[in-house]
Amino acid sequence: MVAANPLFSGSWSLKKFKATVINDIWPEVLFFTLVATMVTLVSTMTSHSLAISNQMLTVLGTVLGLVISFRTSSAYERYSEGRKLWTNISLTSRNLAQIIWIHVPSQRMNKQTGQQQSGLSVVIEKKSMVNLVQAFSVSVKHLLRGEAGVYYEDLYPLVCFLPRFASHPPARATDDDMLPMWKASAMDTNCHRTAHTLTSRNMSMDLNAQRSSSASPPKDAVVAEEEKADVSDEGIYHSLRGRVSRKKKTFDPEKALPFVYSEHPLQPARNPPKESLYDYLPFLRIWKVIFHPFTHRNKKPAQNSFATVGRSLTGKKLPPEAVDSNVPLEITLFLSSYLAWLLRNGQLQPALASAMTTGIASLQDNVTNLERIRNTPLPFAYQAHLRISLWIYLFFLPFQIFTAFKYLTIPATAFGSFLLLGFLEIGQEIENPFNYDLNDLDLDHFCLSIQRELHEITAHCAPEPEEYIYTAWNQPFAPADRRTADEMMNDLDHLYHGPETGMPSIRRTLLKSWWDVDQMTRKV
Template sequence: MVATNPLFAGGHFYKKFQATVVNDIWPEVLFFCLVGMMVTLVSEMTSHSLAISNQMLTVLGTVLGLVISFRTSTAYERFSEGRKLWTNIQIASRSLSQIIWIHVPFERTDKATGQKKPTLEVVIEKKSMVNLVQAYSVSVKHMLRGEGGVYYADLYPLISFLPRFSTHTDHAGEDDMLPLWKASDMDHDTHKNIRSETLNSQTTTILRSNSSPMPLGSAEESEKERDATWGKRMKRAKTFDPEMALPVLPSERPLQPARSPPTTSLYDYFGFLRIFKPIIKPFSRRLRDVTSHDNDQGSVSARGRTFTGKRIRPQAADSNVPVEIALFLTTYFASLMRQGLLTPASAAAMNAAITTLQDTVVNLERIKNTPLPFAYQAHLRISLWLYLFFLPFQIYSAFKWLTIPATAFASFLLCGFLEIGQEIENPFNYDLNDLDLDQFCLAIQRELHEVTAHTTPDPESYIFTQWNQPFAPGDRRNAREMLDDLEHSYHGVGTGMHHIRKTLLKSWMDVDEMTRQT
């Protein structure tokens, strides 16, 4: 999303130019400008005047302006609501991960054997579920962009450990495949081959469906190969590549990139050149390569522009991935409840966080799948075209030759506002004016990793130390000094709390005096 002024902010202006609606409205502006030129030339160079009365100009212009303003305002409300809903996902993800990491105990006892579970086993369990919380937001991002399935570079590594089939027997077939993987058109035979053999550490994230993993060598060789592979990837990553922070796992089919924005070309910066595309194409190898690339990738081409430069909106795609991930999170919550590992307050908070995630996705789907009714859009655009078409006839008698630039400016203004409303009513795609869903997901990823980096220490280990001055500025001694000074009035049996309150009152008076300007 471009939120800065491209005229005064740093960066490449020609890239931020795509954030405007000039490429979308220039054919309409050009058409009405030609109409104004025709009216002016005929009226100036012939004996016939095309001027008509402008009695209806003010009334219709006011009504049309109010309608366009309402159209833009309702579209921005949808844009703003989408941003608020993503904030809810961020808050709920943070709360859910904190409950899993802090409130779920690390020390457990296996009820079957009566022995204490290894700490590593518990930490792996909790960290895997926190990764699943991260995968939820990523799956919502792909769902809103019309990208179905789970085979994406930023999603598959987070959920590859989830079960594929409803049965764990060796005779599991396509009919036993769970909806999460069934909808992604997974290769059943390749999956069985991958799960039955030990994976090679050198296997990259993108694994062709007709390949099979190599057997794993010794642990030392595996570690060396893994470090070498990681070093090569770091050298290749000369640009921003957040997927480098994700696990490297083999997949049953090639992984699609985390972001698939439309391919840009010279025509996206100079929209008027599209009318010369049939002439320029044979003489430009670069443009010919871009065109052939678009033809090879239908999904990318479908998200480009029309012949006149209009943006083509992506088709909506059903995706049950967020629902399936929410089911696994709910299943984990039910497992914790059966084991009695959560207090009632923590259980209520965890259930509320999962419910918030699901409610938010439903509201995001509502914004995406509820466009403005076609009758309203068609009637508004036809009314605007008729108004701009007859505008030069009504203003010629007052503007003369200035009718041409006046018509161009009016069409640019009104058509621009109308196009802005249509562009931002679905703010989940790859346009520069859409919400930056990738950054939202990366922010959630950073926060969840920060949560799991917390060591959940015992409060006594850091509160009663020399680094803590709890009563400052009234008493600038540290906690350790106050506890060791048994002769101080704070330790009085009957008067200790009285002196503590006097110190806290003095702290308030000092803070009130020091923080106010005289």
Template structure:
């Protein structure tokens, strides 16, 4: 496999430039280059020679390089661990979906709770959808995005119970389960069913749909017979998750269109909600001036913030005291695992799965929870502040005194030498800080969204399997089970089971039966071993 050089593969864009650390370190590189310029000008234009002995900084440079290397290696190890953990989620999700879809029967025994075939398929597909929802919930948890009201998560779990008491007459706000506590904290009323008129009670809020799908009233126009056939056909392509032939994929790519179309009590947040890019991201030097301005006008800003809070509806009571707002503390992945564990207990109690399959279900659920804990450990355990601060200050001091050491040897090359050294050392230090939390929206973070979409595709591929018996395909006329030694199809073998097999390179006729089959399989191995070797 030939790896492409990322610097010269493809065209350069602003996104690729932001993926480098040049945008983060250029103010520091410019500063130390200015120090080198000052040393050169003072040493050449005056009688003062700004030069120091090279012994101390040489030793310190070696130690500092080793420490920076350790810092970068530690951050990359966290990056690799994060990728491994997502691979574990992928494997456990795929296994769990396969066990539920294939090993939980649709035809229930007489001792179990009776289900029609359609009810059993709906039941299993619902639980498989919860497996898909787990990875999406973990993604939002790692990005510090609490709650469930996201376009890629809410359609998968909106049908779950919302109250501790299932009876309609006993549902009160105090019985709302933690998963849906966010609506109650916001002062809204969670609806019971998307088609009921409860949404009118939610302070006149109009529910938001999770995706832009064609209007049902235009469904009869999908053939494109009216004057708006072009726009209708484009909507038809979108409803199928395909792109219109006249539309580029980058313009029509919307994975949320593959999800259910449901109403929500409050507007759904986007599946990807990165922080807005400001001028401080492109010119980090401005952050210093912002910090100075905030210190100078701290009192004014504090008064303005207090006035804004008073104007905010519900922020304070009539006496000006702050109201206590409930925080959303529900761990959504754990809640999803609880429902999956309940389903595992249900199928075990009903006797629908064997003990071995029940053990596999439990082990994969445990694997999902262990992996989620490890991912949260990577996210919430940065390197100690003292270590990072001391390392950065030591590097700044080293680069500040570096021109004084290099001037006697390099002369007028001290400026580019200092710029190169600062670019090299600061770049590695910034890379370590960039990748130590690899679950955000930065260009160098793991593509967690594509991981979730990959799990979604695999799970839907599993549920597309209709679990046929071997009779459907094993004895097909397309099947040549003993190839390459015997290229007869299964249908031909069954029609003439007494036909003898003759070894091609030997004139030996075997008696029909298992002896002939064993010789056939052995000859197949010889053929494959010979053909597939290069030498």
């Protein structure tokens, strides 16, 4: 996302140039400039004058200006609303993670065995559900970008442990039993029944047992996969994750995710459209239009497995095809089932259960509103009528201003076309702010920010208050009393500890603190 003002911050760059709408409007600006050139040359070099009355110029220009302003404003409202909804997702994710990590008890009894459940198993359980909260925002990002399924470098490692079949052992799993989240990935479903999740040093026994009810791989194949697991972490990162080959880069946030085996190559977490020379020199597309029938006569259309934003022959952005994905819904269903399990086992207080229910409902509400923004463009009739009206206005503009401008009609028409068409195209571009355009919202940044915040929450050890409150580092009554909490607790002869002077003395100290702060923080 390009946010800096190129006129007052830094210098112009190719990236900032791509963020403009020049690539989208240059054919129209060129056409109307040629019309103005024709009008000027005919009117000055021949005896025929193409000038017409300009009485309607002011009226129609004012109306079109208001309509274009409304178009741009309504598009920015959608842009702003999309940002607010992502803020809500970030806030709700933090709240859910805090409830799961801090308020779900870490010490519990196993009802089946009557023994204390190991702390490791509880921490693994809670951390896995926090990772699922993180996976929700990532799945929403791919949904908004028209990328269906779960086989992405930043999503699959977070959800690969989830069950893939509705059946349970000893029932035999079939393709008909595959859960919607996995079936929607449009992958070869036969691999799901034989794949074994590999970590950096061992195989996941739980996943192995889950899939043992279906067709198991030969013993030799299992041994071979175990041997594959005994490799370095770096080798697993590059081979087992099935990553699509790409150039090495210094910034690779997917390295922070688990190293897991994938039965299918994982698509990139971010797959923007490829850049070309035409993106920086748009006028060269004229030659591409001329030679396109000859260079593409025998070429078959490329099969692109990723949903990206391309451009037409004239350079105009082509929006990606909107797809439906139920991955965010499936993730909220697993979070809801986890909440139901906590309530059945008495592991969560009713008030916190209500807060967690509200949080899950908020996630569902936000993703529904984001889909509404993506799937509800302005009506075609409104857009078509506005653009046609603007074209007619710009077409007749040089006829109306030639009498006053003469040869300046050409640059004046070019500037007017650039101005009005630019504002109209800006409204078109930010109407759906979830793609890879440089003016779109930086969804990757939002997801990585949520990831960092959730890991910060799970790094919190939830110590007992007395471990950090009554220490030599805490001065709770400053500035009136700058003694530490440890000193105040050990000074038993002080008025604070007296049965009759204790609380009155503490109140006087706090009142003095208020007075001192009020005086110290005001400017003279």
